[in-house]
Amino acid sequence: xxxxxxxxxxxxxxxxxVTPGTDEFEKRLAAEQQSVDRTIRIATPFISVAIxxxxxxxxxxxxxxxxxxxxxxxxxxxxxxQRAIGETLLRATPLxxxxxxxxxxxxxxxxxxxxEGQLFMGGLAAAFVGVQLAGYPMGVSLPLILIAGAIAGAxxxxxxxxxxxRIGAHEVITTMMFTYIARYIVSWLVTGPLRAPGFVxxxxxxxxxxxxxKLNEILPFLQPTRAHAGFLIAVAxxxxxxxxxxxxxxxxEARAVGFNQMAAQGGGISVASTTIxxxxxxxALAGLAxxxxxMGVHYRLFDQFSSGLGFTGIAVALLAKxxxxxxxxxxxxxGAMSAGAGTMQLEADVSQKVxxxxxxxxxxxxxxxxxxxWTVQRFRRxxxxxxxxx
Amino acid sequence: MLREILTPELFAxxxxxxxxxxxxxxxxxxxERSGVVxxxxxxxxxxxxxxxxxxxxLTGNVWLGVAAAVLAATTFAALHAWAxxxxxxxxxxxxxxxxxxxxxxxxxxxxxxxxxxGSTDSVQTIPPVFDFPHGGPGxxxxxxTWIDVVFLSYTPLVYVGMFLAVFLTWAxxxxxxxxxxRALGEHPRAADTVGVSVLGGRWVAVLISGAMAGLAGANLxxxxxxxxxxxxxNGRGFIALAANIFGRWVPGGAYLASLLFGFADALQFKLxxxxxxxxxxxxxxxxxxxxxxxxxxxxxxxxxxxxxxxxKPYKEKG
Numbered sequence: 001x002x003x004x005x006x007x008x009x010x011x012x013x014x015x016x017x018v019t020p021g022t023d024e025f026e027k028r029l030a031a032e033q034q035s036v037d038r039t040i041r042i043a044t045p046f047i048s049v050a051i052x053x054x055x056x057x058x059x060x061x062x063x064x065x066x067x068x069x070x071x072x073x074x075x076x077x078x079x080x081x082q083r084a085i086g087e088t089l090l091r092a093t094p095l096x097x098x099x100x101x102x103x104x105x106x107x108x109x110x111x112x113x114x115x116e117g118q119l120f121m122g123g124l125a126a127a128f129v130g131v132q133l134a135g136y137p138m139g140v141s142l143p144l145i146l147i148a149g150a151i152a153g154a155x156x157x158x159x160x161x162x163x164x165x166r167i168g169a170h171e172v173i174t175t176m177m178f179t180y181i182a183r184y185i186v187s188w189l190v191t192g193p194l195r196a197p198g199f200v201x202x203x204x205x206x207x208x209x210x211x212x213x214k215l216n217e218i219l220p221f222l223q224p225t226r227a228h229a230g231f232l233i234a235v236a237x238x239x240x241x242x243x244x245x246x247x248x249x250x251x252x253e254a255r256a257v258g259f260n261q262m263a264a265q266g267g268g269i270s271v272a273s274t275t276i277x278x279x280x281x282x283x284a285l286a287g288l289a290x291x292x293x294x295m296g297v298h299y300r301l302f303d304q305f306s307s308g309l310g311f312t313g314i315a316v317a318l319l320a321k322x323x324x325x326x327x328x329x330x331x332x333x334x335g336a337m338s339a340g341a342g343t344m345q346l347e348a349d350v351s352q353k354v355x356x357x358x359x360x361x362x363x364x365x366x367x368x369x370x371x372x373x374w375t376v377q378r379f380r381r382x383x384x385x386x387x388x389x390x
Numbered sequence: 391m392l393r394e395i396l397t398p399e400l401f402a403x404x405x406x407x408x409x410x411x412x413x414x415x416x417x418x419x420x421x422e423r424s425g426v427v428x429x430x431x432x433x434x435x436x437x438x439x440x441x442x443x444x445x446x447x448l449t450g451n452v453w454l455g456v457a458a459a460v461l462a463a464t465t466f467a468a469l470h471a472w473a474x475x476x477x478x479x480x481x482x483x484x485x486x487x488x489x490x491x492x493x494x495x496x497x498x499x500x501x502x503x504x505x506x507x508g509s510t511d512s513v514q515t516i517p518p519v520f521d522f523p524h525g526g527p528g529x530x531x532x533x534x535t536w537i538d539v540v541f542l543s544y545t546p547l548v549y550v551g552m553f554l555a556v557f558l559t560w561a562x563x564x565x566x567x568x569x570x571x572r573a574l575g576e577h578p579r580a581a582d583t584v585g586v587s588v589l590g591g592r593w594v595a596v597l598i599s600g601a602m603a604g605l606a607g608a609n610l611x612x613x614x615x616x617x618x619x620x621x622x623x624n625g626r627g628f629i630a631l632a633a634n635i636f637g638r639w640v641p642g643g644a645y646l647a648s649l650l651f652g653f654a655d656a657l658q659f660k661l662x663x664x665x666x667x668x669x670x671x672x673x674x675x676x677x678x679x680x681x682x683x684x685x686x687x688x689x690x691x692x693x694x695x696x697x698x699x700x701x702k703p704y705k706e707k708g
Contacts (some may be wrong), residue, residue: 059495063502111482113429159684169687172429172482173635176628177687180680188673329447351501356494363487364469367479 044165044365044372045319045326049333052361056354063350070348077343079337084343086215086225090297090333092328093227094119096234098290099152099314099320099327100241101282102280107245107277107324108259114160114175115286116310117182118153122287124186125152126294127301128194130210138209145210145293146233151289154280156182165272171279179310187303189315194301202302204269212296226294235328242324244281254278286310312338315359316365334359391667398539400544400656405540406548406552406614407659408622408652410435410606413551415637415644416558417602421561423639424595425575425699429485430470431603432494432627438463438607440496444503451550452612455513456547457502459611460604466492467600475592478703489627512616516545523602545613548604554646555604559642575657578704588704603627626682632683639696647686654678 057067078088098115102185105112112118134143160174188390191201212229216222244253256264265271289309294301301319316334337359342353365371391458392594414431421428428434446455466488473484477580501507562568570591573581578588610626611618629651636650637643658675661668 042415059498063498113482113486119440163684163688166669167687167689169689170635173628173632174684174687176625177632177680180625181684184673184677184680188671191423191673192671311490315490351498351507353497353501354496356490357498358488358494360489360491362495363490364473364479364484367483367487368473368477368478 013375030166040373041321041369044369046319047372048362048365051365052358055361056358058330058356059347059357060350065348065350069351069355070344073347074340074344076335076347077245077340082223083225083338085225086223087339088332088336089215089231090225090335091338092331093230093234093296094289094293094309095331095334096231096328097285098236098310100237100324101285101310102313102317103320103322103324103327104241104245104254104285105279105282106317107258108254108274108282109261110164110275110279110282111172112157112175112279112282112286112302113314114174114177114179114310115155115173115282115289115313116308117179118156118283118286119150119289119290119306119310120179120182120295121156121162122149122292123294123301123305124189125149126291127206130206130295131204133210134207134244136209141390142212142295144287145295148285149291149294150284151184151287153290154284156287157283158276159280161276161283164279167361183304186301186305192300196300200302203300206295206299210295211299212292216347221282226297228292230292230296233292234331237288238324241285245324250277250281280313286313289313304317312359314362318387319361323343323368334383391664395657397661398536400660401653402539402543403659404656406544406652408648408650408657409551409648409666410610410614410628411630411633412555412633412645413547413606413652414599414603414627414647415478415611416551416555416641417606417638418630419573419598419639419644420435420558420562420595420636421599422634422700423575423617423697424571424590424592424686425578425697425702425704426474427481427595427597427701428467428487428599429482429487429631430466430488430492430627431500431599432625433485433489433624434463434466434600434603435607435610435623435627436489436621437466438604439611439622440607441604442611443510443513443606444499446612447511452516454514455612456605456608459608460601463607464597464600466609467596467603470600471593471596472561474703475589475596478705481701481703493621496618500618500620506596507620509619513612515616516547518543518545519549527649535653539588542578545609547609547613551605551609554605555641555645557600558630558638562641572697575699578699578702582704582706589706592617592704606630629683631681631689635696636686650672650686651679651682654682 053071057368060067060070073159077084079085099101099118101115101118104113125148128144130141130145133144156178157175160171160178163169163174190203195201195202196204214224215227215229215231245255252262253269253274253313256269257271261271288308293306293309298305312334316327316330319330319333337355342352343356345352414435418428418431440458442455442459444459446452470484473479474481497507500510504510522538522542524538525531547663562571570581570586573586574588574591580590610623615622630648633646633647633651636647637645655678658678660674662672665672
């Protein structure tokens with residue numbers, strides 16, 4: 001037995017002396033399959049991004065543009081200088097929050113497609129509370145505004161969460177509808193009750209004490225860029241989400257319900273209350289995204305202040321496979337695409353809309369993981385006639 | 391004032407505004423009954439809208455525009471079918487990807503073909519089928535005006551949509567195809583056991599829902615708006631999904647449920663005309679259809695139970 005073990009560790013592939021059909025064979029086969037699966041699972045996001053860029057090139061070629069020029073311009077615009085990197089981080093900030101929001105929902109088996117709406121409400125709370133807290137020291141006002149933004153986001157997710165838990169109304173439709181409602185509420189407030197004097201419908205500018213400092217104000221060795229402390233908060237949030245999922249009862253229950261509702265229920269976990277808690281927590285994270293945009297970038301609220309950051313958060317979460325740290329990396333990638341898109345349009349004359357196509361293809365391939373798995377296995381089968389391919 | 395609001399034109403505009411949602415919702419019913427969730431309807435309608443306007447602008451023929459809309463939406467639906475049926479992807483995620491793809495592809499083609507973002511040039515919209523004179527004064531004249539406006543004032547695709555809703559309802563309950571379709575969504579294993587092709591049946595259903603979303607896009611652009619604007623579907627695909635639930639997964643029911651949303655929309659337009667009398671900001675009226683969707687889903691009409699196997703990928707044995 002021990003002899004067998006050591007041998008299998010040295011040579012993991014199925015050896016001819018193990019008779020097919022026996023338990024031993026099946027066991028080894030399963031082990032090998034698992035390691036293949038694992039490799040593929042880790043490789044999928046990278047392969048997906050590569051395929052997406054290929055498909056993006058097809059569109060560029062069809063439009064008569066050079067993909068090489070386009071992608072290199074995009075790269076320059078995203079990483080070419082400290083300024084460009086700052087722009088990338090600036091855009092990665094709300095995407096990290098939104099990605100964490102969607103990822104947490106997915107872990108609990110919930111698809112928070114309406115993170116955008118919660119983001120709007122977080123932004124609204126920041127714009128409102130931020131002005132009220134004028135005159136307080138930053139140590140007081142900044143945490144309070146962030147908390148207000150998180151609460152606003154959670155509150156906006158509460159009704160869909162309740163409907164899901166009590167009636168089974170699908171959160172994809174309800175949170176989506178709440179997104180439209182949130183947009184109209186913000187539109188009404190910035191044109192009406194909260195409108196600042198002037199021609200543009202927008203709220204009053206936040207006082208200096210309610211603004212997130214720039215990254216170079218905290219880390220003086222950096223050149224001044226538009227990137228702000230929100231990015232650090234977002235990274236900290238990724239750690240918090242990771243900790244919650246891994247070490248707390250709340251996270252455990254969320255994962256249990258997301259994994260198998262029936263089993264969780266049988267194990268004594270309340271599916272209804274876990275659903276409500278998880279979607280509200282997801283909403284809070286999305287609220288922080290809007291909050292950070294107002295406190296760190298715009299300093300005020302206006303109509304359409306987010307053009308789909310919450311939706312891009314879905315792509316971020318999927319690419320990250322719902323891993324909190326993966327979310328940071330995926331958010332930086334999408335932030336880079338968004339930061340580089342302008343340069344790409346300017347220098348290579350390719351429509352910025354290509355970025356949507358790239359994101360869509362990435363989501364599609366991650367969802368259809370089997371495309372990648374199948375391709376890899378097909379490739380392996382050609383190399384060696386292995387029982388794995390069956 | 392109520393007399394000024396509750397005119398026959400209000401009901402006619404309710405039907406008109408409901409039509410893109412209603413046609414899509416009837417298709418959604420077919421798709422979900424087969425066991426496939428189609429969140430992509432929003433994107434399918436958007437792609438169809440672009441194809442309709444672009445083709446009409448290029449060829450000068452609206453009917454080619456309608457055909458292109460149906461073709462484009464069905465092609466994108468095939469992508470969803472392939473991912474969710476053959477590759478067994480998460481159907482909601484695949485749908486989300488297609489929605490984003492639709493946004494990107496239409497925006498990209500728009501800028502590439504027309505040189506600018508925003509809206510395309512406008513096309514000549516399809517005129518109503520009939521053109522009867524309104525009734526004169528008196529009771530009979532008023533009755534005729536109501537009949538004329540509420541039933542006989544529409545463009546061709548509105549009638550096509552009504553016919554399809556009735557036809558698909560009949561097909562779902564009175565044909566062998568319909569029985570099999572319902573079996574696919576309730577108990578695919580049982581259907582498979584008696585020799586019904588689960589994958590094939592689901593493919594057909596998804597393609598039908600795509601074609602319907604295509605007609606809806608054509609109706610929206612070629613019979614109503616006359617131009618394509620980026621992201622112009624504005625949540626109609628999602629509202630159609632809600633209407634489908636409200637209509638209990640029956641094409642005809644989904645169609646009727648959509649009329650409610652159309653009415654909310656029509657009322658919203660109408661009430662904006664009275665903004666000096668009714669002091670309510672326009673945004674609240676614009677919210678109405680979305681708010682109504684939530685209220686409907688909140689189960690005002692009781693808990694809705696969908697097909698048992700909806701959203702679950704099926705793996706054929708063998």
